Amino acid sequence: MATLARLQARSTTLAHQYYYRNSVVDVFRKKENDAAVKIQSWFRGCQVRAHIRYLHRVATIIQKRWRGYLGRQHYQLIVKLAYYTMKMNLYNAMAVRIQRRWRGYKIRKYCFNYFYLKEYLKAVSETNDAVREALEEFAEMTEREEKKADLEREEKKRDYQARKMHYLLSTKQIPGIYNSPFRKDPDPWELRLQQAKPLTPRRPNVKAKHSVSLSSWLACTSTRSFPRSGTLPPVDRKRCQGPFRDVSEVWEQRYKPLEPTLRVAEPMDGLNEARAQLQRQEWTRNVNDNMFLPFSSYHKNKKYIPTMHLSSKYGPDAYGSQHFRDENPQKWICDKDFQTVLPSFDLFSKYGKLYSKAGQIV
């Protein structure tokens, strides 16, 4: 109890002390608290910073590793690419080198081959020369042929001349004009004349057998048959004594062209004859005597349509065969009729061309 008593005794002090102490503590409490907070904050700050630093360090390591890894990967890629480009460049360069060589070779060999071109041009010029020569030869040949033909023509002409002038040939007694005794050698013409055959004198042209066209009938009255210029009598010739006619009159009478009567000049059946002749000609030209006939007999049934111009309702040209010449077969003495021939008037056709008895022209 003592203790209790002691304690009770002391309780006030204790209370005081307690209060005091508490108040002291209260006085310092804020400060201490602040200090503690400061210490703690500092410490904690240090701690956290250290931790963060640690974390940073670790993160850096991670990042380093990762970035290193990525970088290495990227580097690999770049290297690969670079290697690839380098390789490709090299390849390209090599390909260019090959292509260069090949193209050069090809062009030189096939397109612009200098030697080939030179050779080609040489060949062309050689062909040119050959062609020129050949053409020259050809031209010469044609010229030669022409000349030869000319010569032959000339020769023929001279032969004809020689035949015409054959009378100039020298005889045994008399030298001809080409064989002058004052010259050493006879003229070449002399020799030619010796070889030539004299031309036979020309016969007067017999009038060609009657021709179809009527123009030949007209021709016999033309001026051709009367020699006008050549045979005129000389002007100074004296007139012959006696009861003679004028010379020109006599000449005219003598060279008077043949003037047949119309009937003689142009036979009645001229047209028929011409037709017959045409038929004969056509027959001679035919390869085959029998006319070529079509295979079917269709054409036989076809009606003949005469040409528009030759047909009329008055019938084809019947004149002369039916109507104008009457036929009486009973009177015939052979199997066909005599041709009717109509004589012309002699007097008319000879009018003014004959002498009368008194010696005057009628």
Added chain:
Amino acid sequence: MSQRQVLQVFEQYQKARTQFVQMVAELATRPQNIETLQNAGVMSLLRPLLLDVVPTIQQTAALALGRLANYNDDLAEAVVKGNILPQLVYSLAEQNRFYKKAAAFVLRAVGKHSPQLAQAIVDCGALDTLVICLEDFDPGVKEAAAWALGYIARHNAELSQAVVDAGAIPLLVLCIQEPEIALKRIAASALSDIAKHSPELAQTVVDAGAIAHLAQMILNPDAKLKRQVLSALSQIAKHSVDLAEMVVEAEIFPAVLTCLKDKDEYVKKNASTLIREIAKHTPELSQLIVNTGGVAAMIDCIGSCKGNIKLPGIMMLGYVAAHSENLAMAVIISKGVPQLSVCLLEEPEDHIKAAAAWALGQIGRHTPEHARAVAVTNTLPVLLSLYMSTESSEDLQMKSKKAIKNILQKCTYLPALEPFLYDAPPNILKYVVGQFSKVLPHDSKARRLFVTSGGLKKIQEIKAEPGSLLQEYINGINNCYPEEIVRYYSPGYSDILLQRVDSYQPLTN
């Protein structure tokens, strides 16, 4: 009245008719009689005689009509207007060969004048009967029919087409194969007239197999036939590459060249035309001609004839040279350039000169080597004088200018260029200076020569607009030389020197 007297009247009438027709036919041969005949109304008198009973009179009447129609187109028109053609066409099919010949002659005489008259003949249906006449046995009838068809086809493509549609071509091709030269000649001429209008017509002629027969006749000795044959071939070949190749495939080649040596001028001309028509299509065909020596033969041919006959040859050289540089080189080594420059100098006519200038331009435009070959023959001054001359035609001036331009742009042969510095007009000077500016930087000898010959001085005297092409070239040349030399040759340099003398203050002590 006895029978005889009656008959005599008829005889007399017949004789009078015959005589009349014959006299008219004879008179119609002389041009001075034609007008009198026309005024006397000969047409209306001849027309009934075409229907005469006597064949001789019919024929002679047709002959007289043909001669009249042949004379001028008025009379030909009178024949058409007189409705004579249907009669002729009708009887053309029916009558004998003499009449056919005469009728075809009338048709030819009418058809030759103008397309309208030819069309009138076609409208009468004459083509079918003419084609039937081509099948006639008598060569004279065939000839007359072919002649008439050719004259009708000659005018234009439609008429030709009408002739083709009538089926004339196979028969004409048969006519070529006949032995008669005259018939061959006229058939070839008709084919030529048909083929000349269009590629299709030419193709029809080719399809009938005409080329082989035509090609065979190139070596025929008859000159007139050769003319027609060559003309027909060239009319076929001119249209397209295919047709030209067909013609070439008929192996005409060495044979045609002999025609270039022919005596007849027109054979030469037609042969040259044929070769030209073939050469103009492709380089390959030109090459073929070069390989067979055609160029040399052509050059010889040009040398041996004159006037218009040269023209196709000159053009052929131009065409060949235009195709490629090798072909141009072939022309050069065949000695074509001297021949062309001779043509340029000696031909009196402008169009031939123009062709020669064009050909030279085509030869010289490929490479410097070609240009040099042209330049050394001294052609450039001639071309320049032709260009500058006031007497030359516009075409010639243009062609020579173009040729000069083509050649100068490739020419590096300076001795030939130098005269141009002195007498060329500015539009040509440009090219000359340009060539100098290209050559001089690379050739020291030429640089030296250029100064000593006075070229540099001349260059300094040229007044060019600043900034123009000419100025650029001049600067290029000036850059090849040291500055002093350029200044020394500049005009007015002596004055500047004298001024410096004036202004110089001598150092006086």
